[in-house]
Amino acid sequence: MVNYQIGSIKRSVTQLVILITTLLVAVASVTLSLMYVRDIDQNLRQDTRNLVAYVERNVTPTLVFAQAEQADTWLTSLTYLPLVQHVHVYKFEPISESLTFFASFYAEQSSPIPVRYDRAQELSQPVRSERYYEFAKPIMLDGKLLGYVYLRSSRSELDHAIALSTGLTLAAISAGFALSWTLSLWLRRRITQPLDSMVADINAIARNRDYSSKLAEVQLAELDQVSHAFNSLLERIQQHIEKQDIAEQRASELNKELERQVEVRTQQLRAANQDLTDVVDELHQYQHEIVEARKMQSLGRLISGISHEMNTPVGLAVTSSSILQDKLEALATKFNEKKLTSDDMQHFLTSFTENLELVTRNLGRTADIVNAFQQLGLEQYSDSERAITLGSFSQDILQQLHSRYPELDRVHIVIDVSAQLTVRCLAGPLASVISQLFQNSAQHAFHTVENPHIHLHFSFVPDNSSSNHSGRLLIHYRDNGEGIPESISGHIFEPFVTSKRGQGATGLGMHLVYNLVHQVLKGTIEIDPIANHGAAFRISIPVELVAN
Incomplete structure (x- = not known):
């Protein structure tokens, strides 16, 4: 004999509501926090690039005319930029093909740092460490290397963003848990109270064998259907009992009515057969509804799959197009200001090529998905x-x-x-x-x-x-x-x-x-x-x- 573990609707509703609500809130909160921290990190990296470019433009004349003191004097103006921690300017010696120290700056709350010749030549993109961002850029004039600008910027804004997002995430999860608990209590009361009342009425009918009783109507549609079906069953049982009593009484009193009783039984059998036919027709209708429901479920999964497959390449293509537009605006700005160098032009061309390749590849991926989906048209x-x-x-x-x-x-x-x-x-x-x-x-x-x-x-x-x-x-x-x-x-x-x-x-x-x-x-x-x-x-x- 198979033993089945008896579960509880109350416990199941509570656990399901709490689990789904808390998970949704947790996933949404963590996702938003990660996106927020990522945006702060990207902004700080871009600010670091802009600061290095700013320093490069202003110290280039001092390198050309070997005015180290003037470079130090100008670098002191960076005091009013809280993002800047350290700045080193290195001069390139063509004879020895090596770097020498030229000028430097460090914020009031920071101490001087050793020269970083090796890092100045290695860094091509801003790099984040545990305490700061660092970036270096060569100083070029007419295609000749004059030196390097090495800069360290503060990451305190990023640390603050991480702490803030962590706190907000924990608060959102706690609030979601409390809300889901309250919602589960309401659902339990909404579902189980009518069900408990229905079970009590059924037990009373079975105990008293009072098949003329009826279950009360329920506000929940599903439970109300069960109530109507059970009332119909009680009515048929009561009718059957009454007919059986009448048939037994007539059979004991008048044997001559046997032929009529046979006819009555035949009619009852026909009625029962008709009821059975109606039930079969109803079952066929239910089966048809189930098939249609499964078709709609399959259609839903198909639409979800199409959305998922198309979203990634189309999103990447849109993002790359936006980057191309920003790059074109930056190129036009530099061209209008007559500040466009060959290195800038090479940088823009490289960026254009990469983003155009990304757009082409993802649009091709989208076309492949559409072509594959078109093949499903039989x-x-x-x-x-x-x-x-x-x-x-x-x-x-x-x-x-x-x-x-x-x-x-x-x-x-x-x-x-x-x-x-x-x-x-x-x-x-x-x-x-x-x-x-x-x-x-x-x-x-x-x-x-x-x-x-x-x-x-x-x-x-x-x-x-x-x-x-x-x-x-x-x-x-x-x-x-x-x-x-x-x-x-x-x-x-x-x-x-x-x-x-x-x-x-x-x-x-x-x-x-x-x-x-x-x-x-x-x-x-x-x-x-x-x-x-x-x-x-x-x-x-x-x-x-x-x-x-």
């Missing part, structure tokens, strides 16, 4: 039936795939089929199914397999109940690849399900195969559970035998 696979010899038909498909997927050249492929087996079917959709299976193995199966192989077997099973040559074509496809991960094996035929997320795979291939087999070819496809390793599929489609 009307494009409309085709008339024709006779095909499966051996040569499979070889033609394989020859075309070798030109598109060179990785199949190292795969040992065996096509097991009678040389003369010829059937009549929809050749186009069948070719798409076989091509997609080979493509799926080429893209997913053999990354870590030394001796890959694929086995494709065709066989024909006649339909004994039919006098013509109709039957079913059985296709067994198997490879010795990495196999289907257990986490997606139960959803392999659903859209946007893939083990190579973020590596170019859209997750629409096996969904297309499933639709072609079921809706176009009117067949079935399933994963072969017997395979010890790799992936294996069994396909069965109705065909007409031409020759064997």
